[in-house]
Amino acid sequence: MSSADDDDGLRPATRLVRAGRDKSITGPFVNPPVIHASTVLFDSSDAMVDRRQRYTYGRRGTPTSEALESAISGMEGAAGTVLCPSGLAAASLALLAMVNAGENVLMVDCVYGPVRHFADTVLKRLGVSTTYFDPGIGGGIADLFGESTSLVYLETPGSLTFEMQDMATIAAVAHERYALVIADNTWATPLFFRPLDHGADLSLMAGTKYLGGHSDVNIGTVAAGPRAWPRLKETHGTMGLAVGPDDIYLALRGLRTLGVRLERQMASGLEVATWLSTRPEVTRVLHPALPGDPGHALWQRDMTGASGLFGIVLGGWTELEAKAFVDGLHLFGIGASWGGFESLAILARVDHVRSAVPWRAEGPLVRLHIGLEDPVDLIADLDRAFAAVAAMRAAQ
Numbered sequence: 060m061s062s063a064d065d066d067d068g069l070r071p072a073t074r075l076v077r078a079g080r081d082k083s084i085t086g087p088f089v090n091p092p093v094i095h096a097s098t099v100l101f102d103s104s105d106a107m108v109d110r111r112q113r114y115t116y117g118r119r120g121t122p123t124s125e126a127l128e129s130a131i132s133g134m135e136g137a138a139g140t141v142l143c144p145s146g147l148a149a150a151s152l153a154l155l156a157m158v159n160a161g162e163n164v165l166m167v168d169c170v171y172g173p174v175r176h177f178a179d180t181v182l183k184r185l186g187v188s189t190t191y192f193d194p195g196i197g198g199g200i201a202d203l204f205g206e207s208t209s210l211v212y213l214e215t216p217g218s219l220t221f222e223m224q225d226m227a228t229i230a231a232v233a234h235e236r237y238a239l240v241i242a243d244n245t246w247a248t249p250l251f252f253r254p255l256d257h258g259a260d261l262s263l264m265a266g267t268k269y270l271g272g273h274s275d276v277n278i279g280t281v282a283a284g285p286r287a288w289p290r291l292k293e294t295h296g297t298m299g300l301a302v303g304p305d306d307i308y309l310a311l312r313g314l315r316t317l318g319v320r321l322e323r324q325m326a327s328g329l330e331v332a333t334w335l336s337t338r339p340e341v342t343r344v345l346h347p348a349l350p351g352d353p354g355h356a357l358w359q360r361d362m363t364g365a366s367g368l369f370g371i372v373l374g375g376w377t378e379l380e381a382k383a384f385v386d387g388l389h390l391f392g393i394g395a396s397w398g399g400f401e402s403l404a405i406l407a408r409v410d411h412v413r414s415a416v417p418w419r420a421e422g423p424l425v426r427l428h429i430g431l432e433d434p435v436d437l438i439a440d441l442d443r444a445f446a447a448v449a450a451m452r453a454a455q
């Protein structure tokens with residue numbers, strides 16, 4: 060199989076099939092081997108000293124880890140990729156690799172909650188300050204840059220409130236000031252959006268979500284452009300981050316069907332979201348691919364598709380009613396994470412994860428993840444749950 064470089068001209072769906080399949084490793088087999096390894100043997104003491112062989116220690120890379128890394132590098136258009144044991148580890152590694160004590164990070168206010176927690180605890184302890192900013196800031200971010208600002212962290216759209224960010228504009232401002240840009244690309248995946256093509260220096264993903272796609276693995280990826288790659292690689296190795304081969308294999312297996320799953324989940328998601336937008340109970344649907352969403356123009360400019368994760372605001376509802384709605388769904392599981400084959404619903408709590416701009420909504424926010432079920436059944440399920448809440452209200 061030829062290298063990812065030779066595949067640059069191919070369409071993404073074709074690249075998903077070919078990515079990371081190095082014939083010098085797979086031999087006649089379609090898939091790479093799942094290599095369980097710590098010790099790697101050398102032919103002699105001298106060979107161990109000069110370390111010129113391709114593999115030297117399990118933690119430092121195996122044919123299994125290389126297959127996924129090179130596949131992600133190809134998809135993201137990156138100089139290199141490292142793997143982490145979770146999406147959160149990918150985010151914290153990207154931050155730790157790029158900042159120094161005394162510096163300042165500008166972080167989007169709709170960032171994934173646990174990343175905010177990492178910044179407010181670990182980074183703070185290391186003498187790194189974090190300033191949160193309005194996702195809609197655009198070029199206005201220039202006003203937030205101080206002497207010590209070295210990094211901007213984006214997540215477009217935010218995975219709870221779905222605000223799009225103008226990555227190209229923000230990255231241009233950052234680069235003028237010698238700052239780097241990290242983007243969490245979990246929502247769109249590199250199939251629909253390649254942050255490195257829009258000015259980001261690092262693109263990370265919770266592979267736990269769409270890459271794995273089956274709710275059975277935690278894994279993270281960080282892909283870097285040429286400027287950030289040497290330091291990312293060095294820090295990843297120094298911190299001893301390594302992912303078990305079975306988990307890497309699950310992600311590789313998920314990668315092959317990412318295209319068809321996402322196309323279907325995008326279509327079903329839009330069908331359900333469009334239906335919800337006609338319901339009197341729903342004040343707003345938070346989905347950048349829907350015309351009328353505040354982020355729609357940016358989504359249209361930057362992305363070639365959408366995932367099946369979005370939110371609805373239930374105007375005037377009490378929290379109790381929103382809970383009854385979620386609990387009344389039969390086809391939607393209640394639980395963290397998303398990106399699997401099954402639909403999920405959660406009552407999202409936003410207030411405690413905002414600090415730059417308060418979250419203003421007309422009522423509770425429910426986040427839906429649309430899986431691979433038939434959307435007709437999902438809509439009927441949502442319809443039933445709305446009716447149950449209406450009956451509950453009528454009985455009061």
Ligand SMILES: *Cc1c(COP(=O)(O)O)cnc(C)c1O
Binds near residue numbers: 144148
């Ligand atoms: C889930 C998620 C993460 C963290 O991934 P884990 O594997 O659960 O640690 C990071 N960023 C976003 C946007 C996510 O949705």
